[in-house]
Amino acid sequence: MFATDCVTKVALSIACDNLLDMDAFSKSDPMCVVQLNSSGLHWYEIGRTEKIQNCLNPKFSKSIVLDYYFEAVQKLRFEVYDIDSENCTPEEADFLGQFECTLGQIVSSKKLTKPLVKRDKTPAGKGTITICAEERNDNRVVALEVAARSLDKKDFFGKSDPFLEFYKQTETGWQLAHRTEVVKYNLNPIWKPFRIPIQSLCDGDVEKSIKVQTLQLQAILVKIKNAVFYYDYGVRICILIIICLQIVKEYTFLDYIMGGCQINFTIAIDFTGSNGDPGLPSSLHYINPQGYNEYLAAIWAVGNVIQDYDSDKMFPAFGFGAKLPPTWQVSHEFPINFNPSNPFCAGIEGVIFAYQQCLPQVKLYGPTNFAPIINHVAHFGREALQQQTASQYFVLLIITDGVITDMDQTRNAIVNASRLPMSIIIVGVGAADFSAMEFLDGDNGVLHSATGEAAMRDIVQFVPFRQFQNAGTAALAQSVLAELPDQVASFFNLFDLKPPSDPCPS
Numbered sequence: 001m002f003a004t005d006c007v008t009k010v011a012l013s014i015a016c017d018n019l020l021d022m023d024a025f026s027k028s029d030p031m032c033v034v035q036l037n038s039s040g041l042h043w044y045e046i047g048r049t050e051k052i053q054n055c056l057n058p059k060f061s062k063s064i065v066l067d068y069y070f071e072a073v074q075k076l077r078f079e080v081y082d083i084d085s086e087n088c089t090p091e092e093a094d095f096l097g098q099f100e101c102t103l104g105q106i107v108s109s110k111k112l113t114k115p116l117v118k119r120d121k122t123p124a125g126k127g128t129i130t131i132c133a134e135e136r137n138d139n140r141v142v143a144l145e146v147a148a149r150s151l152d153k154k155d156f157f158g159k160s161d162p163f164l165e166f167y168k169q170t171e172t173g174w175q176l177a178h179r180t181e182v183v184k185y186n187l188n189p190i191w192k193p194f195r196i197p198i199q200s201l202c203d204g205d206v207e208k209s210i211k212v213q214t215l216q217l218q219a220i221l222v223k224i225k226n227a228v229f230y231y232d233y234g235v236r237i238c239i240l241i242i243i244c245l246q247i248v249k250e251y252t253f254l255d256y257i258m259g260g261c262q263i264n265f266t267i268a269i270d271f272t273g274s275n276g277d278p279g280l281p282s283s284l285h286y287i288n289p290q291g292y293n294e295y296l297a298a299i300w301a302v303g304n305v306i307q308d309y310d311s312d313k314m315f316p317a318f319g320f321g322a323k324l325p326p327t328w329q330v331s332h333e334f335p336i337n338f339n340p341s342n343p344f345c346a347g348i349e350g351v352i353f354a355y356q357q358c359l360p361q362v363k364l365y366g367p368t369n370f371a372p373i374i375n376h377v378a379h380f381g382r383e384a385l386q387q388q389t390a391s392q393y394f395v396l397l398i399i400t401d402g403v404i405t406d407m408d409q410t411r412n413a414i415v416n417a418s419r420l421p422m423s424i425i426i427v428g429v430g431a432a433d434f435s436a437m438e439f440l441d442g443d444n445g446v447l448h449s450a451t452g453e454a455a456m457r458d459i460v461q462f463v464p465f466r467q468f469q470n471a472g473t474a475a476l477a478q479s480v481l482a483e484l485p486d487q488v489a490s491f492f493n494l495f496d497l498k499p500p501s502d503p504c505p506s
Contacts, residue, residue: 007070007485008254009136010107011063014049016080016116018126019056022094027054028082032129033090034064037075040474048090051083065136066103070253071481072474073305074103078129080116097124104308107133110258133258140198141250145243146180147190152238159185165213168202174211177201198247206247212240250493251390253485259499261488262392263309264380267351268373269295269336270400272321272366275430278359284401284430285359294429294465296352298399301473302425303348305481306395314344317351318373322362330365332372367405370398374413374424381420390497393488394422401430404437408450414440415447418455423487425480426462437462457494459487 031051035043049060081093097116116127163182167174178196183189202208276283320332335343336358345351384392428434441462447455468476
């Protein structure tokens with residue numbers, strides 16, 4: 001039930017330097033075997049390079065191509081062997097060293113160089129391995145601005161509500177590729193500018209025919225730029241005007257990550273009284289002898305994926321809904337390390353440590369207000385957007401057990417944040433009624449503020465933790481993070497912001 005499509009395919013190029021020399025009368029003949037572990041249980045081989053004869057500094061020409069999932073921790077192991085004969089298997093060959101990392105670490109670095117180690121983790125001489133990542137994807141889009149004039153009136157009591165349907169040609173017939181918005185009550189419509197992935201429209205072949213269904217128009221993609229098409233309905237001449245058509249590159253999530261965009265991860269934890277006394281096993285904040293509760297599980301599941309995309313691994317963590325010493329005033333935005341000038345925790349382990357130290361020092365209270373912490377992160381998103389670069393994107397994880405008290409203010413905060421480089425993940429713990437959270441998640445319609453203003457885009461993803469109690473934390477991370485790559489890329493493309501350094505210049 002949690003399976004998702006891969007974000008894209010990634011090709012890994014591998015090179016080594018200063019390998020151990022295992023041959024008496026010549027140099028080693030290296031080959032690299034790549035293994036994947038995405039379940040946490042088993043490693044399996046996904047590919048191997050060619051063997052390079054008599055070389056201690058090989059640059060392998062064969063790339064290893066694999067599916068990339070942002071929302072999963074994909075562990076990779078690179079094992080280098082000295083292959084002495086054509087029939088020699090890795091099990092029979094001399095071992096030259098290995099290196100383990102995640103695919104997320106590679107793509108966020110674009111180029112990663114690390115020392116090789118032996119199986120006992122001691123250095124394998126001075127040997128190093130360099131891994132480069134490259135996205136394998138056609139990310140061109142067709143950017144269109146279209147209008148029509150003198151359309152036929154189809155509605156008996158009013159004007160038509162026109163829209164366009166674009167079809168691509170396949171072996172089995174015409175296949176719908178894109179449907180525009182509906183322009184209400186207008187025989188001379190101008191549709192909002194829109195984009196269609198070139199792969200969806202014509203399989204990447206700009207010479208293929210496409211069809212616009214509404215006007216029964218068929219044309220060649222490369223020949224309709226700045227064109228006007230006439231169609232005679234027998235009663236009137238209808239005109240379709242292609243105001244502008246461009247084939248442009250649309251940057252992908254990996255373009256931004258490999259180009260230097262940092263994912264800034266902030267955690268907000270619900271310390272309201274409805275969680276129960278943390279000292280009692282019935283409390284959602286109770287930490288059992290194994291060091292586990294639903295709050296810790298959610299922090300670890302999401303943070304374990306996100307941390308690969310933040311270079312300094314320093315994460316601000318806040319609490320809300322608690323009374324704080326020494327004045328015992330309620331706060332809805334306090335650093336759980338009690339250091340307002342430096343709320344950052346070192347790694348996800350640091351967040352977990354700060355949470356455990358914070359619990360006995362505060363009094364759980366209320367109410368459950370989201371708006372303060374959303375506005376706190378939005379402040380930094382607004383500053384980043386003013387720089388007119390795609391260098392930073394902000395992700396806020398809110399873990400809560402109850403019903404939101406400041407719903408109108410929260411709606412307003414989310415609608416405002418939808419115009420910023422920011423996404424919000426909400427994980428509901430416990431058995432409360434989370435219907436209000438489902439409302440904030442825009443999957444069932446566009447979220448509006450209390451005054452009726454529509455969100456620019458859907459930035460909220462909500463899941464109840466109870467759905468994943470038997471599936472494990474990896475499934476939780478997969479569910480809440482699956483939409484994030486598209487949210488990042490679509491936001492920066494919407495504002496026409498390129499990666500800080502273009503990894504694949506046109």
